[in-house]
Amino acid sequence: MLIVGAVSACSSVPKSRSATTEPTKRRVTRHQFAPTHIVGRPIPTLHLGERKAMPDPLGGLSSAALYELAHAAQNEGLWSKSLIIWNRLLAEHPHAVQRVYALLGSASCLQRLGRCGEAIPRYEESVDLLDPENDTEDYVDARFAMGSCYATKRNYDEVVDVFSGLLQNFALPTEMAIASHISLGVGLFMNGEMQPAKAAFEQGLNTHNLKSQSEFLDDKYYVGQAHFYLGELHRTEFRQVDLAGSSNSLEMARLLDVKCDHLLDAQTRYVRAIRAGHFGWASAAAHQVGSMYQYLYAHMQQLPRPADLTELQGLEYKRELTKKVAVLLKKAMRTWTSALEFAQRTGVDNIWVRETKKKLAAVEKLYFDEHLDPKLDEKLDNASDREAIKEQQSVDQSVN
Numbered sequence: 001m002l003i004v005g006a007v008s009a010c011s012s013v014p015k016s017r018s019a020t021t022e023p024t025k026r027r028v029t030r031h032q033f034a035p036t037h038i039v040g041r042p043i044p045t046l047h048l049g050e051r052k053a054m055p056d057p058l059g060g061l062s063s064a065a066l067y068e069l070a071h072a073a074q075n076e077g078l079w080s081k082s083l084i085i086w087n088r089l090l091a092e093h094p095h096a097v098q099r100v101y102a103l104l105g106s107a108s109c110l111q112r113l114g115r116c117g118e119a120i121p122r123y124e125e126s127v128d129l130l131d132p133e134n135d136t137e138d139y140v141d142a143r144f145a146m147g148s149c150y151a152t153k154r155n156y157d158e159v160v161d162v163f164s165g166l167l168q169n170f171a172l173p174t175e176m177a178i179a180s181h182i183s184l185g186v187g188l189f190m191n192g193e194m195q196p197a198k199a200a201f202e203q204g205l206n207t208h209n210l211k212s213q214s215e216f217l218d219d220k221y222y223v224g225q226a227h228f229y230l231g232e233l234h235r236t237e238f239r240q241v242d243l244a245g246s247s248n249s250l251e252m253a254r255l256l257d258v259k260c261d262h263l264l265d266a267q268t269r270y271v272r273a274i275r276a277g278h279f280g281w282a283s284a285a286a287h288q289v290g291s292m293y294q295y296l297y298a299h300m301q302q303l304p305r306p307a308d309l310t311e312l313q314g315l316e317y318k319r320e321l322t323k324k325v326a327v328l329l330k331k332a333m334r335t336w337t338s339a340l341e342f343a344q345r346t347g348v349d350n351i352w353v354r355e356t357k358k359k360l361a362a363v364e365k366l367y368f369d370e371h372l373d374p375k376l377d378e379k380l381d382n383a384s385d386r387e388a389i390k391e392q393q394s395v396d397q398s399v400n
Contacts, residue, residue, distance in 0.1 A: 063096035159187030224281030232268035238262035286339030
């Protein structure tokens with residue numbers, strides 16, 4: 001009985017613990033929660049001189065590894081990144097076999113970044129290291145790029161030297177030959193050698209016309225450039241004809257015909273530059289066409305009265321001339337308006353477009369407000385009266 005009682009006593013559960021064995025949990029609302037940051041040990045603050053240097057991703061790399069990284073970055077158009085790696089190769093491996101390629105690669109990156117002044121010495125060193133016979137393609141590419149940098153820096157003697165040397169000594173691919181002829185022409189033009197420049201431009205265009213029948217040529221930049229500069233040659237001749245140098249009205253008429261012939265020749269070249277399809281040269285050419293009409297108008301308005309005309313005839317000449325040359329302003333406005341519409345459609349915004357906007361605004365004001373002298377009729381009447389008085393005085397003297 002004692003045992004059974006003991007067993008029964010062990011198996012029984014006190015009333016206070018029979019229903020719920022776990023305590024009730026308190027509900028925690030959001031505003032009562034405050035997160036705690038647990039840190040193993042405090043992180044000491046380093047003083048400026050004690051800060052650890054960041055790991056160098058290029059540290060310890062071989063010249064070959066640096067070459068691969070720089071070349072890959074350059075192929076992706078990452079010019080600044082590629083330049084850093086090329087510079088590292090040049091600094092840490094000055095005698096590596098990849099040095100000449102590092103010079104070329106870094107020079108190309110500098111050129112792309114608009115730093116031709118820094119690129120030129122690297123191109124020059126690479127050209128000295130390359131053999132024109134065994135490294136022909138790299139040598140020609142380096143010389144061509146160097147010539148482009150010389151043009152950017154306006155070193156036109158060097159431009160002439162580089163591109164004339166390429167054309168004389170190498171059988172260049174078609175597009176490079178066209179570009180070299182036209183770049184040579186620009187150098188000659190800028191040095192004032194107009195006839196050799198014209199021959200170089202025409203040679204480049206002749207090569208384009210011949211080869212484009214059998215090859216696809218991506219050379220519209222150079223074609224547009226050549227026509228633009230040929231237009232500039234004719235515009236120079238147009239401006240050199242001075243109508244004020246004529247001694248009489250017949251001579252002035254003859255010179256005006258000569259001047260207009262040069263204008264039309266220049267306009268033809270500028271139009272061809274527009275049709276070449278390069279937006280930059282198209283905007284430049286359109287600006288120059290309008291500028292010629294504006295210049296001719298201003299030049300004719302400032303002409304002195306021909307010596308063989310009387311005062312009255314001179315004023316009548318001035319009135320008729322003003323009416324006729326106002327057409328020139330209309331042509332200038334029409335040309336510039338078309339150019340600005342073209343620029344808006346194509347998204348072109350350069351110095352030529354901005355100058356065209358300024359000139360169009362000025363010429364519109366001139367045409368609508370000032371192209372006719374409001375006092376000209378009064379001057380004509382006064383001159384007519386003076387001539388009538390002189391004629392009457394002459395008659396009276398002959399009678400007396």
